[in-house]
Amino acid sequence: MSENKFCEFKSYSEPGPGDGGRTGAWRVVRPVIDKEKCIPCKKNKQACFTCWLLCPDGVVSKDIPPAIDYEYCKGCGICAEECPVGAIVMVEETSIDKEEC
Amino acid sequence: MHIIESGNVAAAHGVRLSRAQVIAAYPITPQTPLTEKLSEFVEGNELQAEYIPVESEHSALSVCIAASSAGARAFTATSANGLLYMNEQLHWAAGARLPIVMCVVNRGVGAPWTIWNDHQDSISQRDTGWIQLYACDHQQIIDTVIKAFYLAEAVKIPVMVCYDGYILSHTYMPFQVPDSDAVEEFLPAFSREYCLDPENPANLNTVTLPDSRDNIRGEKAPGYMEIRHGLHTDMRKSMDVLSDIDHAFESKFQRGGFSYLENYRCEDADYAVVCMGSLSYQFHDAVDILREQGYSVGVSGLRLYRPFPEQIVRDAFSARKGLIVFEKALSYGNQGALFADIKSALYSCNQRPFVQNCILGLGGREIKTQDLVETLKSACEQEGATQDAPQWMGLQLENSE
Numbered sequence: 001m002s003e004n005k006f007c008e009f010k011s012y013s014e015p016g017p018g019d020g021g022r023t024g025a026w027r028v029v030r031p032v033i034d035k036e037k038c039i040p041c042k043k044n045k046q047a048c049f050t051c052w053l054l055c056p057d058g059v060v061s062k063d064i065p066p067a068i069d070y071e072y073c074k075g076c077g078i079c080a081e082e083c084p085v086g087a088i089v090m091v092e093e094t095s096i097d098k099e100e101c
Numbered sequence: 102m103h104i105i106e107s108g109n110v111a112a113a114h115g116v117r118l119s120r121a122q123v124i125a126a127y128p129i130t131p132q133t134p135l136t137e138k139l140s141e142f143v144e145g146n147e148l149q150a151e152y153i154p155v156e157s158e159h160s161a162l163s164v165c166i167a168a169s170s171a172g173a174r175a176f177t178a179t180s181a182n183g184l185l186y187m188n189e190q191l192h193w194a195a196g197a198r199l200p201i202v203m204c205v206v207n208r209g210v211g212a213p214w215t216i217w218n219d220h221q222d223s224i225s226q227r228d229t230g231w232i233q234l235y236a237c238d239h240q241q242i243i244d245t246v247i248k249a250f251y252l253a254e255a256v257k258i259p260v261m262v263c264y265d266g267y268i269l270s271h272t273y274m275p276f277q278v279p280d281s282d283a284v285e286e287f288l289p290a291f292s293r294e295y296c297l298d299p300e301n302p303a304n305l306n307t308v309t310l311p312d313s314r315d316n317i318r319g320e321k322a323p324g325y326m327e328i329r330h331g332l333h334t335d336m337r338k339s340m341d342v343l344s345d346i347d348h349a350f351e352s353k354f355q356r357g358g359f360s361y362l363e364n365y366r367c368e369d370a371d372y373a374v375v376c377m378g379s380l381s382y383q384f385h386d387a388v389d390i391l392r393e394q395g396y397s398v399g400v401s402g403l404r405l406y407r408p409f410p411e412q413i414v415r416d417a418f419s420a421r422k423g424l425i426v427f428e429k430a431l432s433y434g435n436q437g438a439l440f441a442d443i444k445s446a447l448y449s450c451n452q453r454p455f456v457q458n459c460i461l462g463l464g465g466r467e468i469k470t471q472d473l474v475e476t477l478k479s480a481c482e483q484e485g486a487t488q489d490a491p492q493w494m495g496l497q498l499e500n501s502e
Contacts, residue, residue: 004338007198007257009323009331010295011306016317021310 023057027075029090031068037087040064051079051088102278108269111239111276112178112204112262113138115246117148118284119202121176122291125153125164129183130216131266132206136178158183162190162201169199170305172296174250177201180266181208181215181222188226191259195230195332197306200253200260200293202246203231207378207429208266209464217465218266219429220377224406224438226261230332232339233406235377236264237363239276244350244357247279251288251346256339258332265379267465279354287353336408343405359402361410362417366392367399372481373418373454374400375443376427380468384427387473396481403439411446418443419450425480427473428491429462436491444487458491466495 031051035041039048041064052060059069060079068079080088106114112135116124124143126136142148151168155161158179165175179187184205194201205223209215223233234249236242242264249260264270297305313324323331344360351358365385367373374384381402391398401417418424424447428437435441440458447453457480462468476494 004342006255006335006338007295007331009328010198011309011323011328012295013304013307013322014317015302015304021314 022071023074024069024071027070027073027093029075029077029092030070030073030096031075031077031079031088032091033065033068034087034089035065037085038065038083039085039087040066048084050082050084054078054082102280103275104278105273105275106239107134107271107273108239108242108264109133109135109206109271110138111243112246112264113142114278115243116176116202117142118243118279118281119176119247119250119288120174120285120290121148121150121202121250122173123151123153123165123168123175124177125155125161125168125175126177126179127155127158127161127183129158129180131208131218131270132178132180132183132204134270135204135206139176158186159190162187162194162203165201165203166190166194166197166199169194169201169293170197170297172291172293174254174291175199175201176203178204178206180206181210184222184226185210188229191226191229191231193306194259196328198257198295198332200250200257202249202253202260202262204242204246205261205263206266206270207263215464216266218268219463219465220263221430221463223261223263224430227407227438230258230336231407232256232258232260232336232343234260234262235402235404235406236262236269237379237382237402237404239269239274240356242269243276243278244354247284247288248343248346248350248357252339252343254291254293255342255346256335258335258339263378268379277354277356283353287350340405340408340410359404361403361405361413363402363404364417365400365402367401367417369397370399371397371422372399372425372477373421373423374398374425374427374477375403375418375439376400377403377406377439378429380427380429380462383468383470384473386470387477390470390474391478391481394478396478398477398481406439409442409446414443414446415450419447419453421454423480423485424454424456425459425477426456427459427461427494429460431460431463431491436489440491455485455487457485457488459494460491461494468495 052062059073061067143152161177168175209219210221253260309325316322347360384400426440
C-alpha cells in the first residue's frame, strides 16, 4: 500500500484563550464592575457570579472581585444585562483613557 | 458463495461484510430495497450496527457525519432528489475529511418527476469533493463497496459508489459473496486518528478565517485555503491508493482490478467509446456486432470519475482516430460533463483524436443496442471532427433527423 500521508491539514481547535484571536479589539463598549454594588464584593463571599456563569466567552473570573479579561472580552453586554444588582455598566471605549488601563 | 440477487442486495452484502457501525438512510426509489435489506441485517443480528431511521436525506448524511466524527464506520445510500437534498452536507463531509461511504443508485432528477435511471444526480455532485466510483454489474457493486470503505479510510475522503437504478439495482444476477473472514483480513477495523473525544475536547471545522493564524499552543494552524488545498492534493494522490487496493483485492479474491478504465476490444481500435456504468457492458454487444462488420471499434468503461484520471485517459486515447463519449447526463446549456473532462485531458497531447458527444437514456429512455451500433457506425464512417454540441440518441421529436 502506498506510503502517502493523508489529511495533513485539518480544522481542529482546542478550547483555550486566543483560539479565535485577540477578540478584545472587537469591543466598542466595555463592561466595568462597580465593587460597591457587586454581591460577592459586598458580602466577601462566593456568591452570585451570574456574570461568570453567563459570559459566552468565559472571560469573567470567579474571583472576589470578579476580573474581566479585556484581551478577549468582545463587549457583548450580557453580563451588564444579567447582573441582578446592576453592578456592571457598559462604558464607551472611546471615553476610556487608554493610559489608565 | 454464489447467490442470485438484485444489485441493491449485492450492495447491502458489501456493507454487511464491511462491518459498518452506523447506518442512516431515508428510503427513495430505486435505493429503497438496499436500506430495507440493511435494516433486516441489523434486526437479525447479522450486522452489529446502529440503524438510525431519519426524516430526510439531509438528516441521513448529518447522522453519518456525526457518527464518523465520533469514530464509527458510517454508511448511507440514496438516489436522485435525495442526493441533492444532501448537497450541503456532501460538501461538509468532504471538507471535514470523514471517510463515509454512500451508494448512489443513479436516477434522473425532477422536474418532471422521474424514477428511472440516468446519471444526472451523481454527476451534478461531482465538485463536492467526494470520490466517485461507478460499478457496471452486481459483482462490481459488492466488491466496490468493500474497496470503497478501505479507500475512504486510507485517504480520509468520502466515497460514492454509483450504480444504475433498475438496470442494476432491481435486476437479478449471480455474483460471488466473499467469505466474511477473508473480508475481515482485507479490510481492517475502523480506526480514526482525529475524532471527537470527551477526554480531549476540541472543536472540529469551526469558523476558519481567510488567513491562517496561530492556535492556542502558538503553532501555525492551517487556514481554509490550506485545508481545501489539502483535500485537492489528497484526491489526486488517492488514485494510486485505489490502484493499490484493487491489486490487493485482486490477489486475495481473484477478480476485479480495473481501477480507472475497463477496456473491451480497445487494444487495436481506431475508434473508442467512453461511457460509465452498465452502459459500458451493453456496448460490448454493439462493439462485437461492428467488429464482425469490419469496424475497428472498442469500448472503455470509466470506473473512477472523481478524481479524474487524466493521464490514464491520455495514455488510453491520444493515439486513437476518434472517441465518442456516451453520457446519461448533461451540463445544461453546454455539453456532457464527462465529454468536457475528456477533451480537457486530451488538450495537452500533440496527437489527439476527434471527440464527439452523445446524450442518451435520460430519465430511463430505453437504450437499444441497435441504436448504439448505428450511432457508433456513423461516427466511424464520417471520419469526423471534434464537435462541441452533443448529438442526442433516442430523442422522439417530430421532424427531427
